Amino acid sequence: MAFLSQAVGRIRPSATVAVASKIAEMRCAGKAVISLGAGEPDFDTPxxxxxxxxxxxxxxxxxxxxxxxxxxxxxxxxxxxxxxxxxxxxxxxxxxxxxxxxxxxxxxxxxxxxxxxxxxxxxxxxxxxxxxxxxxxxxxxxxxxxxxxxxxxxxxxxxxxxxxxxxxxxxxxxxxxxxxxxxxxxxxxxxxxxxxxxxxxxxxxxxxxxxxxxxxxxxxxxxxxxxxxxxxxxxxxxxxxxxxxxxxxxxxxxxxxxxxxxxxxxxxxxxxxxxxxxxxxxxxxxxGSHDFIATHNAAFVNRRDLVVAGINAIPGLSCPKPEGAFYVCVSCGDLIGKKTPAGVVIENDEILVGYLLEAEGVVCVHGEAFGFSPAFRISYATSNEKLEHALAAMHRAFGALE
Ligand SMILES: Cc1ncc(COP(=O)(O)O)c(C=O)c1O
Incomplete structure (x- = not known):
């Protein structure tokens, strides 16, 4: 639109904020979603x-x-x-x-x-x-x-x-x-x-x-x-x-x-x-007291280990062990070029995370948004139970690719 500035034309909307909106939309429509997309702790403010x-x-x-x-x-x-x-x-x-x-x-x-x-x-x-x-x-x-x-x-x-x-x-x-x-x-x-x-x-x-x-x-x-x-x-x-x-x-x-x-x-x-x-x-x-940070970090480290082990056990995926924050950057190059059961070719990481969302209701953010492809980001700031469900879902969805 000619009326808009060059500045706004130079930028893309935040992929992570867009993911959060998409999750809210899907939940509103009554769909079950496991979000590994959010960049925020699942703990309440102390x-x-x-x-x-x-x-x-x-x-x-x-x-x-x-x-x-x-x-x-x-x-x-x-x-x-x-x-x-x-x-x-x-x-x-x-x-x-x-x-x-x-x-x-x-x-x-x-x-x-x-x-x-x-x-x-x-x-x-x-x-x-x-x-x-x-x-x-x-x-x-x-x-x-x-x-x-x-x-x-x-x-x-x-x-x-x-x-x-x-x-x-x-x-x-x-x-x-x-x-x-x-x-x-x-x-x-x-x-x-x-x-x-x-x-x-x-x-x-x-x-x-x-x-x-x-x-x-x-x-x-x-x-x-x-x-x-x-x-x-x-x-x-x-x-x-x-x-x-x-x-x-x-x-x-x-x-x-x-x-x-x-x-x-x-x-x-x-x-x-x-x-x-x-x-x-x-x-x-x-x-004030910072004691809660050690408690949260103990939970995070446990989840990190769960996710890193789970991801590296899924054929086609791999990730190194992060030292901090609550994200895992997963390489998925081996899955690019494969086909979904519906015949869609996985041409890039954005299509891959879209497929995972459609097939299993699991949300991740595609690596291209972070300048690293083919990959996707998992946020493990969520419960072990949800992480286990999500890992099983990835196993199923990515295992079904031909
Ligand atoms: C590396 C980094 N810097 C800055 C921010 C922005 O944080 P805030 O929510 O305080 O604006 C984030 C949020 O995701 C982040 O990951």
Whole structure:
């Protein structure tokens, strides 16, 4: 439609949000669906956090908040950075957004113009390239192949950087691969960024899954391991995943003051501010007990092991063992080209997940949405019982392909 902007023409709708709408539609129509598509924990927001949000409403904390966020929340975030990451940020260097997604959006809009490049390792979280493209800048993909364990090779990173590169986006633990970089691996990327020809490149590190890490691995973030990159790092995080607060819409970012001020300017002219009582709930989340995280992670790790073993036992599918987050990236190349019992040729991963949905009511997200094909993503943030049903359904559906 000629009336629409070039910006909207450059982007695709979020595949993961589309999947959520499709599930709601199917359930409304009375169909039984097992969703392995949602990027959110199946656990409820912990009661002490809900109580704090409720109390905030009763206390009249129902008006606009300052654009950068409630000061007490930014103070709690500053303490979190000091406590968990050994990073010193003043509340002025912190901005609160409507979920991690909006902080990424604000950062991109504040820094990118047509002609700029952003380096994005693949597989990537679905929204990075679309947000970058919306600004008119160009996403530049660096493949992290399955034989490299989906890990970014520092020399591949070096090869992708040009004078036009503004940002490298890092996401560890990763959605969709679950890769969690060690301190040594991060230092490998740092070595590339420290080279004289790469001094103009900034790092946007998306630490959304910081607390969802398994097998005793330690989480690290780039400004912590390389203090000399502090001045060109934006550290992003949020409460959606580990605190089971997806609907509260709380994300935040910390970085150099000039960048944060520019992000706040955009915020002030777009959403104004994040819901005030959500931020008060966020204070309770950051300052309160974190014991529930270990309980949730114990459930997640158990589900991960169930899914990884189940997938690798299905002919035609394979996946490595993720180290964090709650997703498994499943390679399905051997199934491409086969035919369904109805005679439909499985030409790509989108057709494959469509077939699984039609045949068995099991929802996964096709790999192409994450820049990695042929593959699909499973979210194992659901009960063991549902996961077992879904794995059996995949066995049946994929076994029926000819
Ligand atoms: C890697 C990553 N970053 C950011 C987000 C956005 O989170 P939020 O719901 O807080 O906007 C997600 C959500 O799926 C994610 O997986």
């Amino acid at each position: 009661a002490h956090i809900v109580a704090a949000g409720h109390q905030a409403m009763l206390d009249g904390k129902t008006r606009y908040s300052p654009a950068p966020g409630v000061l007490e929340f930014r103070e709690a975030i500053a303490e979190k950075f000091q406590r968990d990451n050994n990073l010193t940020y003043s509340p002025d260097q912190i901005t609160v957004g409507c979920g991690g997604k909006q902080t990424i959006f604000n950062a991109c809009l504040a820094t990118l113009d047509p002609g700029d490049d952003v380096v994005i390792p693949t597989p990537y979280w679905v929204s990075y390239p679309e947000i970058v493209a919306m600004t008119g800048a160009t996403p530049v993909f660096v493949s992290c192949s399955v034989d490299k364990g989906f890990r970014l090779d520092p020399e591949d990173l070096a090869a992708a950087i040009t004078p036009k590169t503004k940002w490298l986006i890092l996401n560890s633990p990763s959605n969709p691969t679950g890769v969690c970089y060690s301190k040594e691996e991060l230092l490998g990327f740092v070595e590339v960024l420290r080279r004289p020809e790469n001094q103009h490149v900034w790092v946007m590190t998306d630490d959304m899954y910081e607390h969802i890490v398994y097998d005793g691995l330690a989480f690290h973030t780039i400004a912590e391991v390389a203090p000399d990159l502090y001045e060109r790092t934006l550290t992003l995080n949020g409460l959606s995943k580990a605190y089971c607060m997806t609907g509260w819409r709380l994300g935040y970012a910390a970085g150099p003051l000039g960048l944060i001020k520019a992000m706040n300017k955009i915020q002030s002219q777009s959403v104004s501010s994040v819901s005030t009582f959500s931020q008060w709930a966020g204070i309770a989340a950051l300052n």
